[in-house]
Amino acid sequence: MLSLTLGLSLSLSLSCTMTATSTTVAPTPTFAIVNARVWTGDTKRPWADAVLAAGDRIMAVGSSAEIRKAVRPMTRVIDAQGRMLVPGFIDSHVHFMDGGFGLTSVQLRDARTKEEFVRRIKAHAASLPAGAWMLQGDWDHQHWGGELPRREWIDSVTPNTPVFVQRLDGHMNLANSAALRAAGVTRDTKDVAGGEIVRDERGEPTGILKDNAKSLVWRVVPDPLPAQEDAALDAAMKYVAEQGVTSVHNMGTWGNLAAFERAERGGRLRTRIYAAVPLSSWERLRDTVAARGRGGEWLHIGALKGFVDGSLGSHTAAMLAPFTDAPTDTGFFVNTPETLYQWTKGADAAGLHVIIHAIGDRANRTLLDMYERVAKEDGARDRRFRIEHAQHLDARDIPRFATLGVIPSMQPYHAIDDGRWADKVIGPERAKGTYAFRSLLDARAPLAFGSDWFVAPPTPLEGIYAAVTRRTLDGAHPDGWVPAQRVTVDDALRAYTTGAAYAEFMEKEKGVLARGMLADMTLIDRDLTRAKPDDLRDARVVLTIVGGRVVYDREGAVRP
Ligand SMILES: [Zn+2]
Numbered sequence: 074m075l076s077l078t079l080g081l082s083l084s085l086s087l088s089c090t091m092t093a094t095s096t097t098v099a100p101t102p103t104f105a106i107v108n109a110r111v112w113t114g115d116t117k118r119p120w121a122d123a124v125l126a127a128g129d130r131i132m133a134v135g136s137s138a139e140i141r142k143a144v145r146p147m148t149r150v151i152d153a154q155g156r157m158l159v160p161g162f163i164d165s166h167v168h169f170m171d172g173g174f175g176l177t178s179v180q181l182r183d184a185r186t187k188e189e190f191v192r193r194i195k196a197h198a199a200s201l202p203a204g205a206w207m208l209q210g211d212w213d214h215q216h217w218g219g220e221l222p223r224r225e226w227i228d229s230v231t232p233n234t235p236v237f238v239q240r241l242d243g244h245m246n247l248a249n250s251a252a253l254r255a256a257g258v259t260r261d262t263k264d265v266a267g268g269e270i271v272r273d274e275r276g277e278p279t280g281i282l283k284d285n286a287k288s289l290v291w292r293v294v295p296d297p298l299p300a301q302e303d304a305a306l307d308a309a310m311k312y313v314a315e316q317g318v319t320s321v322h323n324m325g326t327w328g329n330l331a332a333f334e335r336a337e338r339g340g341r342l343r344t345r346i347y348a349a350v351p352l353s354s355w356e357r358l359r360d361t362v363a364a365r366g367r368g369g370e371w372l373h374i375g376a377l378k379g380f381v382d383g384s385l386g387s388h389t390a391a392m393l394a395p396f397t398d399a400p401t402d403t404g405f406f407v408n409t410p411e412t413l414y415q416w417t418k419g420a421d422a423a424g425l426h427v428i429i430h431a432i433g434d435r436a437n438r439t440l441l442d443m444y445e446r447v448a449k450e451d452g453a454r455d456r457r458f459r460i461e462h463a464q465h466l467d468a469r470d471i472p473r474f475a476t477l478g479v480i481p482s483m484q485p486y487h488a489i490d491d492g493r494w495a496d497k498v499i500g501p502e503r504a505k506g507t508y509a510f511r512s513l514l515d516a517r518a519p520l521a522f523g524s525d526w527f528v529a530p531p532t533p534l535e536g537i538y539a540a541v542t543r544r545t546l547d548g549a550h551p552d553g554w555v556p557a558q559r560v561t562v563d564d565a566l567r568a569y570t571t572g573a574a575y576a577e578f579m580e581k582e583k584g585v586l587a588r589g590m591l592a593d594m595t596l597i598d599r600d601l602t603r604a605k606p607d608d609l610r611d612a613r614v615v616l617t618i619v620g621g622r623v624v625y626d627r628e629g630a631v632r633p
Contacts, residue, residue, distance in 0.1 A: 106123060111158045168325060181212035345371050382430075397498060542609070
């Protein structure tokens, strides 16, 4: 890893000059990027050519001539050759540790046939020590026509390896017989509220466990060792840096937070993290914040993540009307509205940030109602309630996001992925309110974008392509799936920068390239605002800088 601040440990903090009352020492500019198309995200100055930074903060944004004048002998100057510089991308929804573990586990995401699925599991099992669990996987049964996998497919190739691999949306897992045995799940095991044990004609579990039923197996899966977690986190940070991501909002666990804290203490953080923990643990977070505060620019806490429903792909999204392909089924809630209300009420009174997953139109309406009720009861406050995914919205609910100040935190890549098959599940009429980016922006909702990695790739450039084109991955919708919901490159960039910074209460620190902001930025090989849709898809990240430090350098252009 290269560092721009190498050998410049004497460089001064910018705060010296920003409040230059007690000292006249000017900060040393540590690096400059000149000759760039700088999309600043700053409404006062949307475009510039160059940026100057001192340590981890931006000193100035201006023309190349202005910035060159401010350069000192020790300043590293990078010529961007006319390429596009943007504020570092902020991915407002990741499962960072799962993503990191996924990088090193069995790769099933692109297993396109049943045979390939089995072959990869067999090969990976051979690489594991006896008894070690095979997790992650990220399979997608839509690849082979929608038949759910069964334990019999893989039992013979995994006799000594408990397997518990998930669908790529994380809402259902396949357990093999070894895993079901370890968990004690048999035909006599009762279903779990908010979940399902899928059974065959004879009543035997097929190995598929949906939503809350997954906990039957999870409770016997051994925790990863700290060293394994550290390796996964390092892999995750390296991977997202390659995608131009400088900050993430982690929808995770207390265990995740402990791994992030270890990395911060060890000086290993290369990605800034907003670490949400489960909503059900809001009292623990309240006490933690009271004892230790909310952290700093690298790692901060204060957010809680909950769930209303499941996912569309698993038919566990809560819909107002039945699924088109399952006319008696409207999905279900994984937590009752009353439980969510109690948790949210407590968290809100404690000043914490509530973030809740809602997919179906019924889940979204119920959640908006609940947020409205809590806000009314507790009075005005800058609370920034969030709805994660906000995937299927009834038209009447779209204006409510702006009215209530609720942030729709959405993942455009899902639209071009789900768009391959969602019409089958919800029908074309309801599809109009699906991933309704345009309608939400027109209604002035504070939109934030993210990926939902591991569920989807943590690649903002693909996300921007998805939001702008809505061309489904299968090529079936060249003009866009529900094209009325397409947005501009500008809109998408804002949702990945200023919008996402706002969604973590950090808009005064990042999301914009302007004097005094954190020096987090991403250089892209072409101006996205001038690119045609195909060019958008081919765009590549060239350089990623977090806090003035180069964390990814595709061309090896920045030498120490
Ligand atoms: Zn998620």
